[in-house]
Structures are given as structure tokens and as C-alpha cells.
Amino acid sequence: MNNRIIKIALLVLLPFIAVDAIAQETEENVRMEYLLCSLNEGFTFEDVISDAKEYGEKVSADGSMYNQFLLRPMLVGQRLVGEGTENITHIIAGMWPNGEEMYKEYGNYVNNYIDQDSENNPHTCRISYATMDQVVIDDFRENETTDQRYPIQLADCTLKEDVSMEYAMQVQKDVHEAALANDMGGYGVHFQVPYLGFEDVEIDFISAVWWQSFEHRGNMAMNYYKIAETHGQSMNSVVSCKNDRTYFAERIFTTWE
Numbered sequence: 001m002n003n004r005i006i007k008i009a010l011l012v013l014l015p016f017i018a019v020d021a022i023a024q025e026t027e028e029n030v031r032m033e034y035l036l037c038s039l040n041e042g043f044t045f046e047d048v049i050s051d052a053k054e055y056g057e058k059v060s061a062d063g064s065m066y067n068q069f070l071l072r073p074m075l076v077g078q079r080l081v082g083e084g085t086e087n088i089t090h091i092i093a094g095m096w097p098n099g100e101e102m103y104k105e106y107g108n109y110v111n112n113y114i115d116q117d118s119e120n121n122p123h124t125c126r127i128s129y130a131t132m133d134q135v136v137i138d139d140f141r142e143n144e145t146t147d148q149r150y151p152i153q154l155a156d157c158t159l160k161e162d163v164s165m166e167y168a169m170q171v172q173k174d175v176h177e178a179a180l181a182n183d184m185g186g187y188g189v190h191f192q193v194p195y196l197g198f199e200d201v202e203i204d205f206i207s208a209v210w211w212q213s214f215e216h217r218g219n220m221a222m223n224y225y226k227i228a229e230t231h232g233q234s235m236n237s238v239v240s241c242k243n244d245r246t247y248f249a250e251r252i253f254t255t256w257e
Contacts, residue, residue, distance in 0.1 A: 030133035031102040032192055032208075034071075035092040037125040045070065045090070047122035049252055052092065056253030058113060064105040065256035069093040069249050071152065076245035091247065092125065095133075097256060102130075129197030131206060136169045137176045137189040140212055144186055147213040149250045156203045157191075157241040165191065165204070168238045175235055178227040179220070186216035207241055210249070 039048070052068055059066050071091040096102040140146075159168060172189055179185065192206040211217040224232070 029098060030135060030190075031096040031099055031130060031195070032133045032190075033094040033102075033128060033130040033196075035094075035125040036088045036127040037090050037092055037123040038087045039089045039123050040121060043122035045072070048090070048092075051122050052252045055113070056255070059105060059108075059253070060255050062105075062108045062112075064108055065097050065101040066105045067095040067254045067256065068252040069095070070252055071247040071249045074151070074246045074248055076247070077243075088127075090123070092252075093249070099132075101256075127197075130195045131192035132195050133208075134165070134169065134191040134193070134205075135188070136172050136191055137187065139176065139180075139185050139187055141186050145213045145215060147215075149248045150210060150212055151214060151217045151246060152208060152210040152249045153244060153246045154209075155207045155241040155244045157205050157207045157239045158202070159204045160238050160240060163238045165193075171234055171238050175227070175231045178231040179224075182223055182226045184216075184220045184223055186213065187211045187220065204239075207239075 037048075039045070049070060052070075056068060069092070071093055073090075096105065159165065169191060172191075176189070188210050190208040190210075192208055194201055194203065194205070211220070
């Protein structure tokens, strides 16, 4: 996509990530990137989507495994992630199944397409960061409604003392089982570990929760009280999360499932 040159210039390896943590990566570590962007004057989000889809056609032709989404804010407050973020209007989120595919797509872009960028871009993306994504819950339901634009909630989380990531994920799975027992489903939970582009971050992971429809999100909002006292508190006992923010997301293009 356009502006990838800016992204590559900004990505800096986090000094606090242990080498062995990267070495232990498996095919389950989906890679995610977030590009914080501002809509340029005279352009619309339709222009952003059209521009991205053009790159999606090139990605598909290259055989790269790369999906892309547009996130627009619903409830995000005044949270800033650094200088120059005051005018952020949207986020472009990218996804690869693993690190190998991530760098394959990066390589294809910088070697084949970077010089084709137009100066007349619909948006400007100056800040970016990437994560290694642990899929904790994936309760997508093929036979139920999927909104074209669906809700996603992000939060910055820190593990409580002596709590492992594996244990926190198991507690989240226990919460999910309780949710299913009370007719709350159609959602997913990802724990996204900071990888590239973060500076002076003091979190262990970003919690990303999606619902396949606003109906599913509303159902959980209506019924979560049924499990909040026990299972909700159990999650709070292992992690501390802050800066909750909500977006509505839509898929731009997909080259892998």
C-alpha cells in the first residue's frame, strides 16, 4: 500500500523483547501491524479503501498472505500514543499468518512497488507499530450474522506479578466457557505482544476483542453481569488493563483465511 516507506523507516525493534521470545515463535503467532493515519484534504474513506484494494490486487498476484482492515474510532477518548497523533482519523490494520509471510510481503513491496507510489495519496500514515498475536479465543460463527462493519475493542494490559501469559490466556478461555454457557458468543480475543515500533512502552500485551456483529456485542453488554462477579473478577486478578478504546472495523482485502 502507499506510504509503506514511512512505515519501514519508523519500525524500531523493541529493546526489551528477549531474543528467546522471538526464537520461540510458532505458526500460531499471527503478525499484526497498525498504521495510524490522517485523511488528506479532499479525500474520503472510499478513496482510502479503493487505494488499498489496488495494492491488495498486487499482493494477491505476488502470492503473499496478507489481509488488511480499516478501523475508524467510535469511543477512543483523548488517548495519544506519541507526538503528532492529534489528527489521527483512522487506522489501517494489516495481518499475516506468521513472520515469514510478513517479511515476504514487505520484501515484495520495497523491491517491486515502492517507487510506484503516487504523491496524490488519500491519507498520510506517519506512525506504525507491529505485534506478535496470540489467538486466545476464536468463536466466529459461520451460520450467524456478520456485519460489514463490526466492533473491536483494544486495551493496554500488564500481567500481575508472578502471572504468566499462558495462565492469563487460560483464564480468558475459562471466561469464554462461562460466556458460552450464558448464551454470549460470536467474538474473539487476541493477546498482541509488542514487537516493532513501540517506544518506552510498559505493557505486556494489547488485548484485542472483536465481535462479528453489533448484535453479538449488544448481547454481551446486556448479559455479562451474569458472569462478571466470578469470571470477570478472575480476569482482573491476573491482568491490569487500561486505555480501553473502541473502533468499528471493516475488511478491505483478504489473501488468506
